[in-house]
Structure formats: C-alpha cells, structure tokens
Amino acid sequence: MKLLDLGFLEANEVIGSYLIPGEDGNILVETGPESTWPHMVEALNSEGITPEDIKHVLLTHIHFDHAGAAWKFAELGARVYVHPVGLPHLSSPEKLWHSAAKIYGDDMERLWGEMAPIPQEKLVAVGHGEKLSIGGQELIGWHTPGHAVHHIAWQFGESIFTGDVAGVKISGGPVVPPCPPPDIHLADWSDSIQLIRELKPERLCLTHFGEVLDVEAHLKELEKMIEDWALWMKPHYEQGTPKEEVTPAFMAYTELQMKQLGVDETTRQLYEYANPSWMSVAGLLRYWKLKEEGRI
DSSP, X not given: OEEEEOOGGGOSSSSEEEXXXXXXXXXXXXXXXXXXXXXXXXXXXXXXXXXXXXXXEXXXXXXXXXXXXXXXXXHTTOEEEEOTTTHHHHHSTHHHHHHHHHHXXXXXXXXHOOOXXXXXXXXXXXXXXXXXXXXXXXEEEEEOOSSOTTOEEEEETTEEEEETTTOBOOTTOOOBXXXXXXXXXXXXXXXHHHHHHHHXXXXXXXXXXXXXXXXXXXXXXXXXXXXXXXHHHHHHHHTTOXXXXXXXXXXXXXXXXXXXXXXXXXXHHHHHHHSOHHHHHHHHHHHHHHHHTTOO
16 A cells, blocks of 8 residues: 655645555545646656556545546546445536535636546445455445545555545644535534444544554544534524634634644645635534534
8 A cells, every 4th residue: 555645736745645556456545636637647657557557446535635536547447436425426527516616716727627527337336334346455435424425434454544534634733624515514423433433443544644553542633623613613603603704713713723733834734735724614604504403
C-alpha cells in the first residue's frame, strides 16, 4: 500500500490517494478531483505504473475532493466501486455539479476541474459489509454515514480507509470534522465512529491526510471536536443569527482553536484547503434545522 500526495492547490498533505498493488490489476482508493490529475499521473509514474494500470477504483464517497477524477480512470477501463446511493450521481453527475456550483461559483474549475459521466457498466454498488475480491486482494466495504449518507469506509487487512468519517488530521495537528451540507447527521456519525472502533484496525488511512496509528486517541479527539462544533452552532441556529454573521464568527472560533492547539499558520492553511471552515457552517445549521423539524 502506498500513499500518493495529489498536490491539491499545489500544496502537500491536503488530499491523498492510496495505491494497492494487485496481481491482476492495481487498486486505487480515492481519486482526488480532476484538477489534480497531472499530480496523480506523476505519482503513479513514480511507482512505475500508468493510469491505465489502475483496474479498480474504490471511493469512500462522491464529493469532488474524493471522487472527482473517477471518470478519468473509468475511461481508461477501471471499474469504480461506490455506495448505492452515490452511484446514480456518478452516472449522471449534472445535479451534483450544479449543486456544487451554487456554492463554489467561478471557483469550480480551479478547485475541482471537470466531471464527466461514468457508464453504468463501469460502476459497482457495494453493500454494507460486502467483501470484494479484486486485484488479488480482499477488501470489505462498511457503510459509514454521518459526514455523507453515501459514505463507505474500506477495510483492507488491519487498515481502514476512512474518507471523511474519521475526520481530517494534517501534519500532526488536531482532528477536525468536515461538516458540509447536506448530509451531516451527528447520531449516524457517532454510530459510524463506533463501528470503526469495534473493527479494531491497527491504522486509519485518512484522505486528509495520511496514516494514523493511535486509533482510539484519534477517534476520541474527533468525537470531542464534533460535539464542540455542533454545540457552538446550536444557539446561533436557535437565535436565528443570519448565516452571513455566523460564518465569520465560526471561522474566527476555529482559527483560535487551531492557534491554541499550537498549529502554525502554514498548517492552518492546509486545513482550510482540506476542510474550509465556512463549509461547516451551512452543514451544521442545516443539521439543527432538520433536527428541530423532526426530519432526522
């Protein structure tokens, strides 16, 4: 297994992909966005292979930073394994793209590049606890909602590729939860963390970024930060504070947290690339709204 740094926004340790050599075709966990494709090609070449050598692509979920380049590998012949709920959005990505464009606007191409449909015959829906025997390797897909309803954590031996359900941790910094709209669900997230804990992995392989060996300490820190951010947001929702006021206040709050935890300015910027603090405002406000309405 090899961690590939995809050089998102020309920075290191923001978005990673994991290469698993296979006897009858290599396996890739996460593709990053299409905007990082040149870095992906370079990283694969450094391992002595080309994108055509990737025969199986495993996605934790369909957000652009994890799945945006999956179509490139499918064009070259790879099969793409994904949660059943996420599969239709890769086959017809227009709705996914337009929803994101409402958030990112003119920054879409710079951040994410292009996204094209993946033919149905190249897409494989994976059930909860389903075992895959691919590329001469065995992996298990675990449905792990909370960050996204269509999230899968992939178990490979004693390792688990956690996507975003185990949070973001960069350069030895704190563990923080990505909370973008629309699927944040705190009870589901708690259950997913507990599932990972019960699987007793030796290591967590984070997309943002790298391997974690002290699994229990990591998960406890994540649980604490999820609760902290959610409880910070709750009174702002209850008081009806306008989002345009909440956003800078939350960004200032999280920046102060980072400073108090000893995170330097350069690393704080990497965290913002991987998990923009302003994105969590809409996600957490929506969570409390749905909670109040009894819809979750």
